């Protein structure tokens with residue numbers, strides 16, 4: 001695409017997605033406009049294996065705009081990065097068409113993967129301010145990632161994800177009830193810890209109940225109460241079932 005068509009397209013994209021813009025001339029002031037223009041050049045150089053020059057352009061653009069796009073990233077048409085500051089797009093990120101990112105977004109790796117380490121964002125995805133998408137998985141078309149979320153697993157199309165770790169709260173036009181969260185296999189270590197503590201608490205409660213029963217029996221009868229130990233054993237076994 002030539003520079004004139006690029007500028008025309010950018011004017012259209014920014015006017016569509018930022019209600020704050022008042023004139024076409026303002027497009028030249030947008031960090032998104034500046035950085036994507038430089039990214040397109042850096043990406044061409046990267047594909048021709050001029051890695052140093054490509055990184056040099058990308059780093060200069062990052063200093064000017066606060067948006068660091070690795071020249072190896074693959075970006076479709078119509079990307080808009082609103083405000084811009086603190087946005088990072090990793091080397092193996094793939095971004096489809098008409099994607100919107102806000103300030104503070106990271107499309108990064110977890111540090112555990114090799115090869116493709118960064119996410120793939122399909123067409124029309126919106127990633128809100130401060131959201132982090134970490135790892136090599138896909139965010140489906142038309143999905144929205146809420147402000148401040150940390151997304152660590154695949155998101156199907158047409159979903160809204162919020163929270164840390166990210167949970168699907170809306171699928172299509174339907175709200176997802178919080179009890180159905182397991183369907184999307186998003187990890188929830190805090191909930192798991194709470195469940196473990198509940199189980200442990202129930203087990204201890206049952207054991208204590210049988211010890212009290214045993215003590216009462218012992219006080220009354222003056223000898224070991226028949227069946228008390230058996231009862232305590234049962235309490236331990238049934239600890240997980242009674243909650």
Ligand SMILES: CC(C)(COP(=O)(O)OP(=O)(O)OC[C@H]1O[C@@H](n2cnc3c(N)ncnc32)[C@H](O)[C@@H]1OP(=O)(O)O)[C@@H](O)C(=O)NCCC(=O)NCCS
Pocket residue numbers: 083102127128129130144145146147148149160161162163169170175
């Ligand atoms: C996620 C978002 C896009 C809304 O998407 P939506 O599909 O319309 O979802 P809803 O507003 O119906 O919210 C669904 C649920 O998620 C909750 N939620 C929404 N955004 C959230 C967020 N960022 N963090 C935590 N929970 C959030 C809502 O309270 C609601 O919870 P409930 O079901 O218990 O009532 C929006 O809330 C958001 O984060 N926008 C930020 C945009 C931005 O970055 N602006 C910066 C401009 S400078």
